[in-house]
Amino acid sequence: MKKTARAHTNIALIKYWGKADAKLRIPLMSSLSMTLDAFYTDTSLEIGEEDGFYLNGQFQYEESSRRVLAYLDFLREKYQINDKLIVKSQNHVPTSAGLASSSSAFAALAASFAAFYDLDLDKAQLSRLARMGSGSASRSIYGGFAIWQKGFDDASSYAFALDEEPDIDLQLLAVEINQNPKKISSTQGMQQAISSPFFKPWVERNEVELNEMVAAIRKKDFSKIGSIAELNANEMHAINLTAKPEFTYFEPNTIKAIKLVEKLRNDGLECYYTIDAGPNVKILTKLKNVKDIKEIFMKEFPNVNIISAGFGPGISILD
Amino acid sequence: MKKTARAHTNIALIKYWGKADAKLRIPLMSSLSMTLDAFYTDTSLEIGEEDGFYLNGQFQYEESSRRVLAYLDFLREKYQINDKLIVKSQNHVPTSAGLASSSSAFAALAASFAAFYDLDLDKAQLSRLARMGSGSASRSIYGGFAIWQKGFDDASSYAFALDEEPDIDLQLLAVEINQNPKKISSTQGMQQAISSPFFKPWVERNEVELNEMVAAIRKKDFSKIGSIAELNANEMHAINLTAKPEFTYFEPNTIKAIKLVEKLRNDGLECYYTIDAGPNVKILTKLKNVKDIKEIFMKEFPNVNIISAGFGPGISILD
Numbered sequence: 001m002k003k004t005a006r007a008h009t010n011i012a013l014i015k016y017w018g019k020a021d022a023k024l025r026i027p028l029m030s031s032l033s034m035t036l037d038a039f040y041t042d043t044s045l046e047i048g049e050e051d052g053f054y055l056n057g058q059f060q061y062e063e064s065s066r067r068v069l070a071y072l073d074f075l076r077e078k079y080q081i082n083d084k085l086i087v088k089s090q091n092h093v094p095t096s097a098g099l100a101s102s103s104s105a106f107a108a109l110a111a112s113f114a115a116f117y118d119l120d121l122d123k124a125q126l127s128r129l130a131r132m133g134s135g136s137a138s139r140s141i142y143g144g145f146a147i148w149q150k151g152f153d154d155a156s157s158y159a160f161a162l163d164e165e166p167d168i169d170l171q172l173l174a175v176e177i178n179q180n181p182k183k184i185s186s187t188q189g190m191q192q193a194i195s196s197p198f199f200k201p202w203v204e205r206n207e208v209e210l211n212e213m214v215a216a217i218r219k220k221d222f223s224k225i226g227s228i229a230e231l232n233a234n235e236m237h238a239i240n241l242t243a244k245p246e247f248t249y250f251e252p253n254t255i256k257a258i259k260l261v262e263k264l265r266n267d268g269l270e271c272y273y274t275i276d277a278g279p280n281v282k283i284l285t286k287l288k289n290v291k292d293i294k295e296i297f298m299k300e301f302p303n304v305n306i307i308s309a310g311f312g313p314g315i316s317i318l319d
Numbered sequence: 320m321k322k323t324a325r326a327h328t329n330i331a332l333i334k335y336w337g338k339a340d341a342k343l344r345i346p347l348m349s350s351l352s353m354t355l356d357a358f359y360t361d362t363s364l365e366i367g368e369e370d371g372f373y374l375n376g377q378f379q380y381e382e383s384s385r386r387v388l389a390y391l392d393f394l395r396e397k398y399q400i401n402d403k404l405i406v407k408s409q410n411h412v413p414t415s416a417g418l419a420s421s422s423s424a425f426a427a428l429a430a431s432f433a434a435f436y437d438l439d440l441d442k443a444q445l446s447r448l449a450r451m452g453s454g455s456a457s458r459s460i461y462g463g464f465a466i467w468q469k470g471f472d473d474a475s476s477y478a479f480a481l482d483e484e485p486d487i488d489l490q491l492l493a494v495e496i497n498q499n500p501k502k503i504s505s506t507q508g509m510q511q512a513i514s515s516p517f518f519k520p521w522v523e524r525n526e527v528e529l530n531e532m533v534a535a536i537r538k539k540d541f542s543k544i545g546s547i548a549e550l551n552a553n554e555m556h557a558i559n560l561t562a563k564p565e566f567t568y569f570e571p572n573t574i575k576a577i578k579l580v581e582k583l584r585n586d587g588l589e590c591y592y593t594i595d596a597g598p599n600v601k602i603l604t605k606l607k608n609v610k611d612i613k614e615i616f617m618k619e620f621p622n623v624n625i626i627s628a629g630f631g632p633g634i635s636i637l638d
Contacts, residue, residue, distance in 0.1 A: 198517045238557030252571030
């Protein structure tokens with residue numbers, strides 16, 4: 001017997017960057033994301049002789065399996081299950097996309113576990129479960145636009161769908177600047193960010209920013225969606241730049257890409273950027289501009305991969 | 320008859336970035352600077368048939384002379400003088416240093432005017448006068464460390480000497496990343512910066528930051544001086560990054576230089592950076608490290624000029 005779930009990655013347009021409770025992964029701010037059709041993870045669960053985690057057909061040892069096995073322990077303890085389990089994940093998130101796969105990975109694992117043990121969870125409960133694997137996974141339960149409401153405890157901190165099938169012309173271009181693992185993990189970055197003098201105003205602004213973004217989405221206002229997302233991402237990076245000690249995920253080519261987006265926008269090819277905890281730049285634009293922007297970026301960054309994505313669906317059980 | 324004054328440039332370790340009154344150049348925050356021995360401007364004043372401004376022996380037309388001639392008008396109106404004046408400036412601030420010369424230029428011009436007309440101004444009055452030419456010029460009246468107290472009107476906004484001959488081992492390395500004129504002037508940048516959600520906390524922090532820096536200077540604590548200066552510069556650039564619309568003076572090589580400073584510091588070669596309204600990076604370090612840091616930077620940036628400076632003196636009248 002085996003259960004397989006598919007979850008798509010999401011990109012936060014209003015970022016999660018700061019934890020109220022590290023163990024329970026309760027954030028200091030609510031976040032809002034776009035689920036992406038181009039990137040997903042298929043994860044199956046079955047009973048084995050020993051626990052094991054296979055990624056893209058390869059058995060994962062030690063460090064590479066630790067986080068997944070720890071999450072299995074959490075799930076088994078919560079539901080009082082004693083089985084040894086084999087997790088097999090197929091990651092359809094090219095490393096070269098410069099997108100983190102933990103959102104789709106832990107959403108798919110939570111969903112396959114729930115299906116395997118017939119837990120009969122609603123989506124909010126599944127989102128809570130995914131959150132314990134990776135904060136951003138809470139949002140990958142849903143398609144389209146999702147909001148992870150910060151809440152104040154385990155029961156209240158989960159995502160819900162804002163609009164699972166948005167009728168908005170919005171495309172994302174993932175520009176891979178560097179595919180090396182980042183030197184400062186998100187967990188470490190978030191811890192350090194708290195020391196910024198701008199961290200408190202950043203947290204205090206969250207509600208206003210979220211409301212502005214929801215209003216822009218309801219109005220299908222691409223320019224507003226893009227400019228709010230760009231400002232929100234820059235706030236997060238501004239906080240890192242002013243932490244003690246300061247740090248930045250930007251690399252020289254990140255600045256080059258930022259300036260190119262600004263230039264294209266000023267030249268009438270409307271686009272905006274957002275940047276997660278890494279050097280890679282994601283461009284938000286309309287479908288009609290995708291081809292031109294891709295061509296211009298590929299000229300300026302000859303060795304860089306660019307993948308485009310639209311809205312992706314929520315979680316599904318494949319078999 | 321002719322009077323010549325010499326003023327040295329200064330680098331702000333606590334930055335001026337925001338105006339309370341644009342016309343009177345009254346800032347929203349107090350700033351603190353180090354006057355630099357390596358860079359200075361000599362300016363002479365004499366009576367002519369017509370107004371004229373010569374820079375490094377070249378007559379300056381139109382745009383290039385406008386700011387200087389407008390400042391002459393202000394000076395003549397204030398002191399009810401009707402002479403036509405010839406200004407001759409010799410700028411010993413290599414373009415390649417990536418340092419703005421307006422601090423030394425307007426300090427030297429104010430001082431030569433005061434000397435020429437025997438105005439009998441004390442240094443605070445001279446600082447106020449220089450401020451009307453360029454805010455940072457108010458600090459170039461003094462050697463060593465100077466503080467420009469923001470004040471609240473023309474009479475109260477001027478610089479004073481914190482320590483004109485500091486007994487601190489502190490050197491500055493000016494790393495020229497790009498010598499093209501910046502696309503966003505300081506005046507425009509300051510106007511735009513006000514729209515950042517972090518602008519208000521930046522202004523509110525000024526007093527605390529200034530006090531911390533004064534304490535570090537009094538303790539001759541190089542590490543503290545360097546790290547406070549670095550954070551303060553990053554705050555200014557974080558504000559630009561989060562303005563509406565966002566902008567940044569950083570270029571790809573600015574990020575490269577920042578990361579190299581971080582690396583050298585982690586490797587035990589203690590240094591810090593500060594960055595003004597432009598892409599160029601200034602490194603703060605101790606005398607014993609200057610040679611090593613210069614060599615390493617020249618390897619990583621083969622086409623870049625690096626000039627070192629120590630504490631410079633205050634204003635002087637040459638003849």
